[in-house]
Amino acid sequence: MEYKGHKLRHEYKFYINPFVYHELRERFRHILQCDENMSDEEGYLISSVYFDDIYHSAFDDKIKGIQFREKYRIRLYNHRDDLIKLECKSKFDNYISKKWARLTREEYNRILNGEYEFLLSRPEEICKKLYVNHATKLLKPVTVVEYRREAYVYPHGNVRITFDKRISASIGELDIFSQNYETIQVPLDDMMVLEVKYDDYIPDFIWKIIQTDRIIKCAISKYVMCRDINRKVRLI
Numbered sequence: 598m599e600y601k602g603h604k605l606r607h608e609y610k611f612y613i614n615p616f617v618y619h620e621l622r623e624r625f626r627h628i629l630q631c632d633e634n635m636s637d638e639e640g641y642l643i644s645s646v647y648f649d650d651i652y653h654s655a656f657d658d659k660i661k662g663i664q665f666r667e668k669y670r671i672r673l674y675n676h677r678d679d680l681i682k683l684e685c686k687s688k689f690d691n692y693i694s695k696k697w698a699r700l701t702r703e704e705y706n707r708i709l710n711g712e713y714e715f716l717l718s719r720p721e722e723i724c725k726k727l728y729v730n731h732a733t734k735l736l737k738p739v740t741v742v743e744y745r746r747e748a749y750v751y752p753h754g755n756v757r758i759t760f761d762k763r764i765s766a767s768i769g770e771l772d773i774f775s776q777n778y779e780t781i782q783v784p785l786d787d788m789m790v791l792e793v794k795y796d797d798y799i800p801d802f803i804w805k806i807i808q809t810d811r812i813i814k815c816a817i818s819k820y821v822m823c824r825d826i827n828r829k830v831r832l833i
Contacts, residue, residue: 607794617811622747630751632749635747641674642746644676656820664688667686667687669736670686678705683699713727742767745761754799755796758791790817
């Protein structure tokens with residue numbers, strides 16, 4: 598499905614407790630493939646540097662439930678710099694779309710240092726849009742969201758099932774490679790986040806496993822969780 602040039606995917610999020618996690622995990626491990634990026638059964642570490650503007654648009658739009666919104670972030674994996682992505686995630690009601698461009702470690706450093714002019718020489722639209730948003734709305738990094746992701750996939754429907762555990766927020770330093778970089782875990786009372794993404798359809802046998810009254814469908818935002826933690830830490 599496409600909308601105004603965006604390839605759309607369905608996305609649903611649920612809170613689950615450890616008991617439900619272990620039950621679903623065992624079932625999915627027998628019918629789905631492990632994501633190729635999983636080096637072990639615990640999954641891999643995702644770190645995302647999120648941007649917001651002087652109007653706190655990314656935060657407020659999520660809180661208000663604005664149907665059409667977008668967030669910019671820089672994403673990397675396992676604290677490595679061999680794959681650094683600049684991403685723009687667009688939300689269209691229950692659908693999502695992502696566009697991304699690869700960054701070098703030097704380009705990552707320049708953005709963290711407030712240098713955006715080089716983005717104009719990049720061919721990707723997302724790079725130019727980030728520059729414009731920075732120039733007009735002072736869009737800049739505001740927090741880092743980290744979590745351990747356990748992921749399973751099914752090729753038909755491009756289905757992706759993920760368990761996101763130990764969600765944490767950065768404290769102060771936003772450069773993931775800095776010696777002063779620290780995080781604090783978001784208190785979720787042992788709950789974690791189940792995400793379900795697919796293209797045009799999801800096979801019935803997968804959906805039936807997910808449809809249980811022991812999971813809670815929510816408009817979950819790890820970004821909002823971590824911004825809330827940032828604000829509380831500053832008040833202490």
